[in-house]
Amino acid sequence: MMRNIALMQSRVGALGATLRPHVKTSKCIEVGRLQRDAGALGITVSTLKEAEAFFAAGFDDITYAVGIAPQRLDRVLALRRAGCRLTILVDSRESARAVVDKGRSEAHAFDVMIEVDTDGHRSGVRPDDDLLIAIGEILQQGGAILAGVLTHAGSSYGLSTPEALQAMAEQERAGCVRAATRLRAAGLPCPVVSVGSTPTALSAEKLDGVTEVRAGVYVFFDLVMANVGVCTPQDVALSVLATVIGHQADKGWAITDAGWMAMSRDRGTQAQQRDYGYGAVCDVAGTLLDDLIVSGANQEHGIVARRDGTADPDIVRRVPVGTRLRILPNHACATATQFDAYHVLDADGTTQVWRRFHGW
Amino acid sequence: MMRNIALMQSRVGALGATLRPHVKTSKCIEVGRLQRDAGALGITVSTLKEAEAFFAAGFDDITYAVGIAPQRLDRVLALRRAGCRLTILVDSRESARAVVDKGRSEAHAFDVMIEVDTDGHRSGVRPDDDLLIAIGEILQQGGAILAGVLTHAGSSYGLSTPEALQAMAEQERAGCVRAATRLRAAGLPCPVVSVGSTPTALSAEKLDGVTEVRAGVYVFFDLVMANVGVCTPQDVALSVLATVIGHQADKGWAITDAGWMAMSRDRGTQAQQRDYGYGAVCDVAGTLLDDLIVSGANQEHGIVARRDGTADPDIVRRVPVGTRLRILPNHACATATQFDAYHVLDADGTTQVWRRFHGW
The missing domain is CATH 3.20.20.10 (Alanine racemase)
Known part of the structure; x- marks a missing residue:
């Protein structure tokens, strides 16, 4: 940021x-x-x-x-x-x-x-x-x-x-x-x-x-801006920290607790050159797991799956129950408003909580 | 309700x-x-x-x-x-x-x-x-x-x-x-x-x-449920009270202050039999203006236009600046969460404010 x-x-x-x-x-x-x-x-x-x-x-x-x-x-x-x-x-x-x-x-x-x-x-x-x-x-x-x-x-x-x-x-x-x-x-x-x-x-x-x-x-920044070409996914300074809560192994799905309530319903990358579903998936350190996206979302469930639609046969071992993932948003304005605060990661590894407001 | x-x-x-x-x-x-x-x-x-x-x-x-x-x-x-x-x-x-x-x-x-x-x-x-x-x-x-x-x-x-x-x-x-x-x-x-x-x-x-x-x-209820067939738009008990802030008369647009921040980004009716855009438009008393929808939305702007894509030549006179409209949501769960309270309309004409919570 x-x-x-x-x-x-x-x-x-x-x-x-x-x-x-x-x-x-x-x-x-x-x-x-x-x-x-x-x-x-x-x-x-x-x-x-x-x-x-x-x-x-x-x-x-x-x-x-x-x-x-x-x-x-x-x-x-x-x-x-x-x-x-x-x-x-x-x-x-x-x-x-x-x-x-x-x-x-x-x-x-x-x-x-x-x-x-x-x-x-x-x-x-x-x-x-x-x-x-x-x-x-x-x-x-x-x-x-x-x-x-x-x-x-x-x-x-x-x-x-x-x-x-x-x-x-x-x-x-x-x-x-x-x-x-x-x-x-x-x-x-x-x-x-x-x-x-x-x-x-x-x-x-x-x-x-x-x-x-x-x-x-x-x-x-956000994934829409990355598709527009004015930043890269690595420049995106906002992410949702999600946790894996289950799998559908035969489909290659990991299910997380970050659904559309967390990511917002914004599907701004849908009509762009690269569709990220409801978000791009990173490990907890912020490194992109480039083959994975949030391919679907319900209110409090996100489905993490391969972007190309194939099933990852190794998904359960790769991101077991309890794994923390960072999801980059399509649209930062829409995702941020779903939360009442930011957890701010400082360069020295410390964190702070900054409130944000909501409503009119 | x-x-x-x-x-x-x-x-x-x-x-x-x-x-x-x-x-x-x-x-x-x-x-x-x-x-x-x-x-x-x-x-x-x-x-x-x-x-x-x-x-x-x-x-x-x-x-x-x-x-x-x-x-x-x-x-x-x-x-x-x-x-x-x-x-x-x-x-x-x-x-x-x-x-x-x-x-x-x-x-x-x-x-x-x-x-x-x-x-x-x-x-x-x-x-x-x-x-x-x-x-x-x-x-x-x-x-x-x-x-x-x-x-x-x-x-x-x-x-x-x-x-x-x-x-x-x-x-x-x-x-x-x-x-x-x-x-x-x-x-x-x-x-x-x-x-x-x-x-x-x-x-x-x-x-x-x-x-x-x-x-x-x-x-x-909501417009998605109306399209599913388990209610009618008249059964929808949640609406966003919007105000007309301008027009693009030649396009047949009225611009309101209820954009996607108010309606949410949920476009759940997009793939259904009747696409309501970002919402169905009612007058302030709740009567459907059946030809109009919220055809587009930015963060704090909604575009009200005819559902069939034609321009209403009478839009400025019909809903002048300052007009209050009620917008029915595609998805009640997604729209409600954008607000911190409900303004509850009682049958006797009185109103109450009920808080709702947000976040995790």
Whole structure:
């Protein structure tokens, strides 16, 4: 994890932008502090619970990178009045008006960014859509602080070659800078130009015009990211410690106590070049047992079997009942949330327990 | 939920067995109490955390229906010495020996069941395998209390016709009774014959020779169970309250704040007759908006769109920003665990908050 944190910080810094890590992956104060110590400026959150927890721990520059629901403005206001510079996000006239109306009735100027859609995968306004300017004007004329533009090229998760990733990073950069340029040309402020996803952040060749990069899953990495090509399985810093509880010897199965409740139901590698089932199998020291995956899962049962579908005739001797295995996850964000704490393995062999939070 | 609890209790009772509900679905003491009040005898758990939490709340007859890891026997022993009749499960000589060895060293007789495999989907000993008798003898001669046999026809989740479900229920019943008969013929005790899954429990035509039925997800039901055919979407008692945060009008999308973190990554309806994406969409009163599903999800974003893939040109007017929607889950066990509490809607319009637990 320390290596992953240093890697992203140095890559983003070398391209002239600041890094605002997304803490939705870890939901853990200690991890956020390490990212800050490495040079990160501010954090990104996906829920107000994350904002509240990190603000309580001294993080006061927070971007809530999910379009604001009007019903949440009271919680946003409470954080801001307590001293948190919490920036919110809109991508429609309706949301912008709701923010402006709330600001007027509370005599408060919210910091607001406009979400830009640079790859069609989810939310946001297209850079060349006149809606962009209309939203900017509603916010500006309504007394909000127009803080900038924000985009997330989430479709980068579906790519797997350096060329495609570089092209997507450039598409994300150029689209977001184009939106900022149009807002400025319309006489509107746009101080922050925020882009990012782990794959594009690690693939960008330039970030001209971008002020900050957001990325989350890099802190742990996972098998989806290994398939995308921005890490190797050996870089994955999160694993589930499982125990063998039985076998079906004739099928070549070992049964463990790490089912989908532990690994999550995320099957993100299913459509990728290498399908790891519900996870890749390592020995307790973290060395990959490269022929094995978690081929199936029930709530509290994982089936460990060969990835190629053949039966290992030696499975009972190889991993007897009671054997501890480490399972690497498809998707770190989804697996981590199944647990209330991390058992942190230090280089000197000691361990610590770091709490993480859950829910909204 | 009250109707679902009454339905299962009456169906199992009418066939002459007792009901031992699986509390892994709710992980909620109040729900367990309602099942007990309706006539359930004992509970089933999938983790020792469930056992500890329910025992602390006065439930003292608990079956831990996941093969025991030798490392967990100390926690099991602590519960038993505190007065909990906690029964554990084995399906191998190795596990049986570990239990016997621990019992000897602690001068304690564990209650142990043998897991029987009646459908090949996971763990257990085949009813006609000599291993069954060998395990029984290890336990009996080693001083453990051989409490019976237990099976779970989890492959019933993959079926969808009454005939196939009835046949699987009979296969589950007959296989488990066969195992009990063989143990008894070998001079071994087998007081409990425990079968169950929600689909087979609701499909069995007879339970001759069975003493108890276990079932879990019936308490809430879900879309997977609706596709299996043992409930309708209207019977689903669990929903996620989502809020519309934006649109992509040209695509016919409404974007909500209920992504996969809220719904879980479970895509259990994907291979079934009706694919609901990440969930079925209802209005806030619970009426199905039958053309809509959650067609895609990111961590904190859900995409609501037409199930048939066409774009609803009226989506922005139909569900404007701020609209509350109820999303029915594919899999109640997976969705519920994403939350720390249930907001319980009573028939008189009042609400309560019931905590649920998480982790191991």
